[in-house]
Amino acid sequence: MRSLLSMLRRRLPVALLVTATLAVSAPSFAKEVTVTISNFAFSPQKTTIAKGDTVKFVNADDTVHSVVAKDGAFHSDGLDTDGSFSYTFSSAGTFDFYCGLHPFMTGEIVVN
Amino acid sequence: MDDDTAAGRKLNRRHALECMVWAGTGVIWTLSGGVPKALSLLDEAQAAEAANSSFTFLQISDSHVGFDKEAPVTAIDTLHEAVGRIKGLSVQPSFMLHTGDITHLSKPDQFDDADQIIGSTGITTHYVPGEHDMVDAGQGKAYMERYGKDSWGQGWYAFDQNGVHFIGLVNVVNLKAGGLGNLGAEQLAWLEKDLADRSAETPIVVFAHIPLWTIYPEWGWGTEDSAQALALLKRFGSVTVLNGHIHQIVQKVEGNMTFHTARSTAFPQPEPGKAKAPGPVIVPTEQLRGMLGLTSVTYTVGQKQLALTDTTLA
Numbered sequence: 001m002r003s004l005l006s007m008l009r010r011r012l013p014v015a016l017l018v019t020a021t022l023a024v025s026a027p028s029f030a031k032e033v034t035v036t037i038s039n040f041a042f043s044p045q046k047t048t049i050a051k052g053d054t055v056k057f058v059n060a061d062d063t064v065h066s067v068v069a070k071d072g073a074f075h076s077d078g079l080d081t082d083g084s085f086s087y088t089f090s091s092a093g094t095f096d097f098y099c100g101l102h103p104f105m106t107g108e109i110v111v112n
Numbered sequence: 113m114d115d116d117t118a119a120g121r122k123l124n125r126r127h128a129l130e131c132m133v134w135a136g137t138g139v140i141w142t143l144s145g146g147v148p149k150a151l152s153l154l155d156e157a158q159a160a161e162a163a164n165s166s167f168t169f170l171q172i173s174d175s176h177v178g179f180d181k182e183a184p185v186t187a188i189d190t191l192h193e194a195v196g197r198i199k200g201l202s203v204q205p206s207f208m209l210h211t212g213d214i215t216h217l218s219k220p221d222q223f224d225d226a227d228q229i230i231g232s233t234g235i236t237t238h239y240v241p242g243e244h245d246m247v248d249a250g251q252g253k254a255y256m257e258r259y260g261k262d263s264w265g266q267g268w269y270a271f272d273q274n275g276v277h278f279i280g281l282v283n284v285v286n287l288k289a290g291g292l293g294n295l296g297a298e299q300l301a302w303l304e305k306d307l308a309d310r311s312a313e314t315p316i317v318v319f320a321h322i323p324l325w326t327i328y329p330e331w332g333w334g335t336e337d338s339a340q341a342l343a344l345l346k347r348f349g350s351v352t353v354l355n356g357h358i359h360q361i362v363q364k365v366e367g368n369m370t371f372h373t374a375r376s377t378a379f380p381q382p383e384p385g386k387a388k389a390p391g392p393v394i395v396p397t398e399q400l401r402g403m404l405g406l407t408s409v410t411y412t413v414g415q416k417q418l419a420l421t422d423t424t425l426a
Binding site: 039040041061062063064066068070075077078080081096097098100101102103104106 | 179181216217218243244246247248249251287288289290291292329330331332388389390391392394
């Protein structure tokens with residue numbers, strides 16, 4: 001997480017600022033976790049969070065990606081470079097997701 | 113009379129589907145004698161008409177309007193250049209096929225720019241969508257409102273030109289996790305019906321965005337259920353499959369089927385497996401047009417091999 005944050009600081013100062021703003025306005029018990037899209041892969045590929053936490057997907061690639069829940073629960077628009085999409089997971093379970101443009105890119109969110 | 117017919121048939125078989133000249137960043141295909149193998153079924157007048165009905169069309173692909181990572185050159189710049197090449201052709205194509213990724217992000221202004229630039233050719237253009245044309249909030253609504261009015265399902269359709277049957281397929285909708293391009297049961301059923309009563313002598317041109325043959329599944333360069341579509345096409349004597357998506361020319365000939373992918377007008381992508389990911393290859397500006405180059409292709413019915421000549425825009 002430390003290296004992820006330092007990468008975000010380098011590459012995405014605006015996104016980080018937005019993150020900070022959101023964190024302030026969100027309830028104190030809810031966290032925001034970032035999944036970075038880089039080199040046509042989600043990183044981390046598997047993320048464990050608590051119920052009520054928000055996952056922010058940030059596209060660090062030179063091309064467009066999207067984030068689609070396998071069960072259809074959410075679907076981002078196309079995310080350009082530095083574009084992001086956030087989703088709050090309100091129930092426990094394992095949620096598979098993938099890129100709607102490059103479906104070989106897959107990931108998993110485990111909500112406890 | 114019989115000798116003349118036989119001679120005409122032979123000539124037309126040999127010269128049908130001659131694919132001639134690359135222009136700009138597209139492929140020019142010329143089809144001489146629209147129904148090359150059906151001439152024996154036609155009366156003399158029809159045969160004469162068919163023999164005189166040569167036509168040319170152009171494939172343009174992956175214009176990605178909105179892409180700007182090859183700065184200072186944008187996808188709009190290179191699309192303008194490609195269109196300039198098309199306008200400068202000594203023989204204007206009868207129409208164009210755009211094999212998808214018209215835009216980079218499915219935004220209204222990107223569709224507007226593409227329409228304006230491509231429309232400035234004055235040449236009728238038949239579109240199929242790429243996955244980049246389906247990423248608006250409506251997941252394809254913007255594309256369908258603009259280009260899907262005379263199509264079936266999620267944008268597929270067919271039309272005829274001088275005896276050649278053209279089929280535009282859509283394999284970029286509702287892609288499944290871990291999967292490749294996808295046609296889906298509804299489209300396959302439509303295709304079966306569309307082909308059912310057609311003579312096996314009818315030349316077929318199929319065009320779709322993602323390759324309908326597996327080039328590199330690790331990067332999604334193939335279509336999950338394309339084998340079912342190809343099985344329906346197998347009985348036809350001449351099938352040409354034109355795709356985009358991979359921003360480079362790859363082709364193969366298998367029996368009566370010729371598969372060919374076109375270059376992009378916007379940016380190159382790596383050769384299969386030659387990079388970590390299939391993203392844009394960002395190159396020095398002076399190299400870009402060299403990678404968006406031209407290829408002339410000659411396809412002659414009866415000959416299994418396509419003749420290729422690559423040139424560049426540099």
